[in-house]
Amino acid sequence: MAELNNKVAIVTGGAKGIGQAITKELAKNGVKVVINYNxxxxxxxxxxxxxxxxGREVYAVQADVSKIEDSQKLVEEAVQQFGRIDIVVNNAGITRDSTFKKLNEEDWRKVIDVNLNSVYNTISAALPHLLESDAGRIINISSIIGQAGGFGQTNYAAAKAGMIGYTKSLALELAKSNVTVNAICPGFIDTEMVREIPENVREKIIAKIPARRLGNPDEIARGVVFLCKDGEYITGQQLNINGGLYM
Known part of the structure; x- marks a missing residue:
């Protein structure tokens, strides 16, 4: 079990939705959290x-993590503020849904940049600091859509599936360095993004979930804390928090 008190975490997209829940849960467990927002x-x-x-130690940093210069600035400010980095939670994400026939290049590239390229950007900047930690943790918030696909979501599914492949490969590279790399794959979670789905469609989705409800952002956040605190022998894995919708 890793002691989380006074560890330092960066949470990208950490101000809203699942990211906000992760920020709060880490802070509650004594982690100093750098809240990234765009x-x-x-x-x-x-x-x-x-x-x-x-009484929590938190610090907000504006950065567009789809841009490598902003990601480098984010990491530099985190180190200046708290002196180290132990945990990076790659949570920043957007959707631009459209059937592929109607999907334009801008919406393809934007989703890939924000959801996937941001992971490269943040970790390439933060890795030297993570390697200095006695319990480095990288947690990538992927999605059930990256595992099972989603109608009208080729861009989002590609990005989230890419995060899973990235997670497995980087876990192999960093296992000997005491840095674990895992993905959390939420199902349909009660966030602003999901509440934008038309009610009749949302009801059909819930009917297909064995647990018969949407997930709660706090349930994802507790998964993050579990991997940070008790996950020293867990790496390269997908933690599926989806109410049984994908097994």
Whole structure:
């Protein structure tokens, strides 16, 4: 079991939705959290203020992690603020759904850049610091869509599947260095993104889930803490938190 108190984590897309839940759960467990956001300045500032009022050590950094220069700045600010990096949670993600016949190049590239290329960008900058940690953790928030596909989501599915392949390969490379690399693959989680799905479609999705409900962002966050705290012998794996929808 790794002691999380005073460890330092970067959570990309850490101000909203699943990312916010991860930020809160890590902070509750004594982790110093760098909350990365791109355009959600107000939400990030409020989250930072609220957590500091609870005595948590958090710091918000604006960075578009689809750009390598921004990712390098994010890592530099994290080290300047807290002196080290032990955990990176690659959570930043967007959707631009469309059937492939109608999918334009811009929406293809944007989803790949934000969901997949950002993982390269952040880890390439953070890896030297993770290698210095006594319990380095890389956790990539993939998706059930990367495992099973999704209608109108070729771009999103490709990016999320790419995260899984990346996770396995990097886990092989870093196992000897005491850095674990894992993916969490959420199913349909009760977030703003899922609430945008038309209600009749959402009801059909829920009917197919053996647990008969959407997941909660906190359930994903607890999976992250599990891998950080108790996952020293778990690497290269996919932790499926999906209510049994994909097995």
């Amino acid at each position: 355009s959600s300045k107000g939400t990030a500032e409020k989250l930072t203020t609220d957590l500091k009022a609870e």
